[in-house]
Amino acid sequence: MADKVILLDFWPSMFGMRVRIALAEKGVEYEFREEDLFNKSPLLLKMNPVHKKIPVLIHNGKPVCESLIAVQYIDEVWNDKAPLLPSDPYRKAHARFWADYVDKKMYDLGKNVSTKKGEEQEAANKEFIECLKLFEGELGDKTYFGGETFGFCDVALITFYSWFKTFEMCGNFSIEAECPKLIAWAKRCMEKESVAKSLPDRHKLYDFALQVKKMNGIE
Amino acid sequence: MSGTDLKLLGTKESLFTYRIVWALKLKGIEYEFVEEDLFNKSPLLLESNPIYKKVPVLIHGGKPISESLVILDYIDETWKNNPILSTDPQERAYARFWAKFVDEKFYEASIKAFFLTGEDQAKGVESIAEALQFLEGEIAGKKKFFFGGEAIGFLDIVVGWIAHWFQFVEEVGGFKVMDSMKYPAFDSWTKNFLEVPVIKENLPPHEELRRVFQGFQQMGLAAVGAKE
DSSP: OOOOEEEEEOTTOHHHHHHHHHHHHTTOOOEEEEOOTTSOOHHHHHHOTTTOOSOEEEETTEEEESHHHHHHHHHHHSTTSOOSSOSSHHHHHHHHHHHHHHHHHHHHHHHHHHHOOHHHHHHHHHHHHHHHHHHHHHHTTOSBTTBSSOOHHHHHHHGGGGGHHHHHHHHTOOHHHHOHHHHHHHHHHHTSHHHHTTSOOHHHHHHHHHHHHHHTTOO | OOOSSEEEEEOSSOHHHHHHHHHHHHTTOOOEEEEOOTTSOOHHHHHHOTTTOOSOEEEETTEEEESHHHHHHHHHHHOOSSOSSOSSHHHHHHHHHHHHHIIIIIHHHHHHHHHOOHHHHHHHHHHHHHHHHHHHHHHTTSSSSTTSSSSOOHHHHHHTHHHHTHHHHHHHHTOOOOOTTTSHHHHHHHHHHHHSHHHHTSOOOHHHHHHHHHHHHHHTTHHHHHOO
16 A cells, blocks of 8 residues: 655744655655645644644654654654664664754744844844754764764754744844854755755745744834 | 663652653663752762753663653663553654643643642643643543553653642642543543552652642742752
8 A cells, every 4th residue: 555645834844844854864755735824724623633733744644743753753664764763772862852952942042033132132142052052062073963874863953954044134143153063064964855855945934034023013 | 670770860759750760660670769859969960961950860871861751762662571652653653742742731731820820820720621631532432541551651651640749739739620520531540540550659658749849839930940
């Protein structure tokens, strides 16, 4: 039986991008369905009644919600190629810990950088950079967070890279100047086809972000 | 079964620590429990979990693992007897989804309801009720535990604190939301869960919990940073 895979997603979502990357890494064919978040489809509401959020991966009619859970699911089902999690339990735990940390921190930090003003902006920028430096420390001299191969933690974090231009423009700072090693890592990831084709153009994202800010009455 | 250099840093009242205790005991793994004073954290804790500086931390062969859900996964993958997670990817995703739900929605609403007053507390209580309704829906129709089986697993362990700790969150926080008439399936699950020998034999005494929650309330929201 051929697999039927649908991804309910929203093009700017860094969470949706993670699932796109995982599916691309595994060479899974799927149907990408763009959701209008102001007019959520009956399918989305049915498949994710708890959160009503994207991304939702629907595999043969059954939903998997929450991006990192979906990425792990994809890794477990399509386990014949491109493993995203290491097989060693300790290294696996390490990857899960850091991906979870990305999940806990990056979205809110990025949001603050994009929306705060004045003194609060300065504080937001500082916190954001501190977090990235922590990631740089964890990356060290490795090619990817997992070592020599692109993996779970790289997937978790790289999707925020597409938003870096937006953060820089809004926060009026240079991320590359502060975290050159992380940017170098990001560029290595972008050389992978699965990543390059899953992340939208950063200029398009910036225009989108400006529209959202305008809608919310933020300069 | 010997754990070979296995330490669990935790406290005797921490609901997150107990998840790890239950998992280790279910698998018959021996370990050394290191009681932490969360107001005077040991160098070992600070070194082992520099990011969060919280318990529980499992240290296996000198290598630390933090975050209770990550630790549970690690334990299940390292000691294969009495598995707590299914091998089926869909069932695993299900367990992880609901574990995250409990740790985010239910837990955060509980913090609100416990520490805040007036309308803010009421909002917290409402969120708990919503979360409970979802959990009720998931457990209803299942035989005994979250996976429809006779044995407890990952999700039961994660939800487990609600069966024993939550009553003191309500009592000391001054609100009531648990209701056996409104959530009958969840109530049955609670009773079944507390009867499981490994759980029954590994629960902090009521008086201890009451005392600890009273302490938290006095500290206010600052307590959330110190605890766990």
